[in-house]
Amino acid sequence: MCIQNMRHLFKRLTDFFIFSNLFIAVAAVLFTVQSQIQLGMHPDWHPYLFLILFATLFEYNLHKFVAVFFYKHALLEDKFSWIARNLKLFYFIVFSSVAGFIISACFAKWEVLVTLFPLGVITFLYSFPVYKKGIKIFRLREVPLVKIFIISLVWSATCILLPLVQAGLRVDPPLVLLLVAERFLFVFAITVPFDIRDMESDKKAGLRTLPLLAGERRAGMMANAALLAFMVLCSIHYIYAQQIHFVAAFLLSGLSTLYFLNSPRIKNLQHYHYGVLDGTMALQGLLVIAAWFLFQQF
Numbered sequence: 001m002c003i004q005n006m007r008h009l010f011k012r013l014t015d016f017f018i019f020s021n022l023f024i025a026v027a028a029v030l031f032t033v034q035s036q037i038q039l040g041m042h043p044d045w046h047p048y049l050f051l052i053l054f055a056t057l058f059e060y061n062l063h064k065f066v067a068v069f070f071y072k073h074a075l076l077e078d079k080f081s082w083i084a085r086n087l088k089l090f091y092f093i094v095f096s097s098v099a100g101f102i103i104s105a106c107f108a109k110w111e112v113l114v115t116l117f118p119l120g121v122i123t124f125l126y127s128f129p130v131y132k133k134g135i136k137i138f139r140l141r142e143v144p145l146v147k148i149f150i151i152s153l154v155w156s157a158t159c160i161l162l163p164l165v166q167a168g169l170r171v172d173p174p175l176v177l178l179l180v181a182e183r184f185l186f187v188f189a190i191t192v193p194f195d196i197r198d199m200e201s202d203k204k205a206g207l208r209t210l211p212l213l214a215g216e217r218r219a220g221m222m223a224n225a226a227l228l229a230f231m232v233l234c235s236i237h238y239i240y241a242q243q244i245h246f247v248a249a250f251l252l253s254g255l256s257t258l259y260f261l262n263s264p265r266i267k268n269l270q271h272y273h274y275g276v277l278d279g280t281m282a283l284q285g286l287l288v289i290a291a292w293f294l295f296q297q298f
Contacts, residue, residue: 014271014275015082016086018271018274018275018278019082019083019274020057020061020089020090020093021056021057021060021061021093022057022093023274023275023278023279023282024056024060024274024278024281025052025053025054025056025057025060026053026282027278027279027281027282027285028052028053028056028155028158028159028281029049029052029053029285030281030282030284030285030286030289031155031159031183031281031282031284031285032049032052032158032159032162032163032285033049033285033289034159034284034285034288034289035159035160035163035164035179035183036163036167037288037289037292038160038179038246038288039160039163039164039167039169039171039179040169040171041163041167041169043289043292046108046166047104047107047108048104048108048109048112048162048163048166050100050103050104051101051104051105051108051112051116051162052158052159052162053100053104054097054098054100054101054104055097055101055116055120057093057097057100058094058097058098058101059123061090061093061094061097062094064080064083064090065090065091065094067080068080068083068084068087068090075087108166109165109166111165111166111168112162112165112166115161115162115165116158116162119154119157119158122150122154123154126147126150126151126154145208145209145210145213147195147207147209147210148188148191148192148195148209148210149188151187151191152184152187152188152191153184155183155187156180156183156184156187157180159183160176160179160180160183161176164176178233178237181233182230182233182234182237185226185227185229185230185233186226186227186230186253186254186257186280186281186284187281188223188226189223189224189226189227189230189257189261190223190257190261190277190278190280190281192210192211192219192220192222192223192226193220193223193261193267193272193273193277194273194277195209195210195211195219196211196216196219196220197273199211199212199216210222220261223261224258224261224262227254227257227258227261228254228258230250230254231250231251231254231255234246234247234250234251234254235247235250235251238250243295245291245292245294245295246288246291246292248291249284249287249288249290249291250284250287250288252287253280253283253284253287253288256280256283257280257284260276260277260280
């Protein structure tokens, strides 16, 4: 009986962290702390990390909030089942993320806010259509193939540029471009399965995503190729920089993610997309932080 209660409690906690999008928000913070280390900084807490936490939490809940607030029948759909059972908690999380973002913005450097603004505009245009006199003009995600590239680019730019701007570092542009390329390849690889999962709904919505245009099999091959390119690029980068401890961290991250992308058993897990795949970002951040910490000790 005790074991059953513990399993039930564990499931409730897991569902809360995943379906509230708190998990992906924490992953975004770890991804950014990882960038601090890669840029040669001492990993530290800054207001902009809370800015990223609350901005991610709000953005990932925004679509669901609009759906359940304006269209109550949406609560009857399976994907909103957790929200239907925890509606007041969900509203609290959304409004808390807005309040947290505003408070964090008050303490963040204005340069960080200026950098974040265009990325926020791109994210907004990706999520919501632009209207003129009641007529929809366009939405970025409806441009063929742009969906996955916008997600990869925004994640890469946000997690790398904000620590750079916060610290006021003068880093060689080639290094910044290299870090963005590495991050882009990784995020691209783990985003492809989301597009594969959404093929049917995207087709009905008239979206032309990578899997719909190239086919599921080729899209999967592209994800694997991007991940292999990520590992090769990171290995060359940190071998050349004589930071072998980071090579081990990125190879472990890449190989484990490669397994997650291709294992039928893993892909059948209930929380495969929002738990396992999103968790690969948190795992990579933790591996880099651990590698940095161990290197400092020895």
